Amino acid sequence: AQKVTQAQTEISVVEKEDVTLDCVYETRDTTYYLFWYKQPPSGELVFLIRRNSFDEQNEISGRYSWNFQKSTSSFNFTITASQVVDSAVYFCALSVPGYNFNKFYFGSGTKLNVKP
Amino acid sequence: NAGVTQTPKFRVLKTGQSMTLLCAQDMNHEYMYWYRQDPGMGLRLIHYSVGEGTTAKGEVPDGYNVSRLKKQNFLLGLESAAPSQTSVYFCASSWAVSYNEQFFGPGTRLTVL
Numbered sequence: 729a730q731k732v733t734q735a736q737t738e739i740s741v742v743e744k745e746d747v748t749l750d751c752v753y754e755t756r757d758t759t760y761y762l763f764w765y766k767q768p769p770s771g772e773l774v775f776l777i778r779r780n781s782f783d784e785q786n787e788i789s790g791r792y793s794w795n796f797q798k799s800t801s802s803f804n805f806t807i808t809a810s811q812v813v814d815s816a817v818y819f820c821a822l823s824v825p826g827y828n829f830n831k832f833y834f835g836s837g838t839k840l841n842v843k844p
Numbered sequence: 845n846a847g848v849t850q851t852p853k854f855r856v857l858k859t860g861q862s863m864t865l866l867c868a869q870d871m872n873h874e875y876m877y878w879y880r881q882d883p884g885m886g887l888r889l890i891h892y893s894v895g896e897g898t899t900a901k902g903e904v905p906d907g908y909n910v911s912r913l914k915k916q917n918f919l920l921g922l923e924s925a926a927p928s929q930t931s932v933y934f935c936a937s938s939w940a941v942s943y944n945e946q947f948f949g950p951g952t953r954l955t956v957l
Binding site for chain 2 (some may be wrong): 737756761763765768771772773776778780819823825829830831832834835836
């Protein structure tokens with residue numbers, strides 16, 4: 729069975745602090761894909777990153793970085809020097825091929841509050 | 845490109861009323877999806893479609909019907925709305941492979957009184 733767990737329901741930080749959002753996934757498949765989405769207060773879901781199971785290289789994009797560790801089945805997301813605009817709900821998702829459609833398994837989301 | 849659009853953005857229904865939510869995408873995606881988002885539960889898949897004229901059930905299909913008569917449109921119907929269907933509904937679309945991200949619409953906030 730596939731599952732994504734985001735144990736942190738809500739996190740509050742002060743602007744300029746670094747913050748890490750945790751994502752733990754479960755799957756028995758060797759080929760899979762992991763995603764992060766951002767849902768700002770306006771409501772739409774914005775795609776941030778995709779990672780495949782064969783690429784464990786960490787990725788950095790500006791203030792955002794992602795740490796993928798197969799050994800711990802984790803795909804954590806770090807925001808460096810957080811800003812108020814980072815306040816949003818962040819979702820981690822897992823996709824596994826072999827189905828007849830592109831099924832996503834979403835975590836329950838982590839709400840990030842960045843205070844000025 | 846408009847991407848994925850949803851109509852309407854907000855709606856209030858009384859118990860027992862019916863309505864249809866419209867989703868349209870202009871990216872020529874094969875796959876389309878309807879999700880509902882409830883507090884603390886993430887996104888749950890209601891129905892999906894892998895192509896024009898096809899639909900299938902997701903995790904929480906009861907009380908909903910869908911149709912995909914045209915590739916670019918995916919309709920979600922509530923025949924007899926119930927308060928348990930109060931939620932935010934998202935439509936999404938994607939290419940037909942699992943490594944592709946899903947593109948989401950802006951959502952429809954539905955309240956059933």
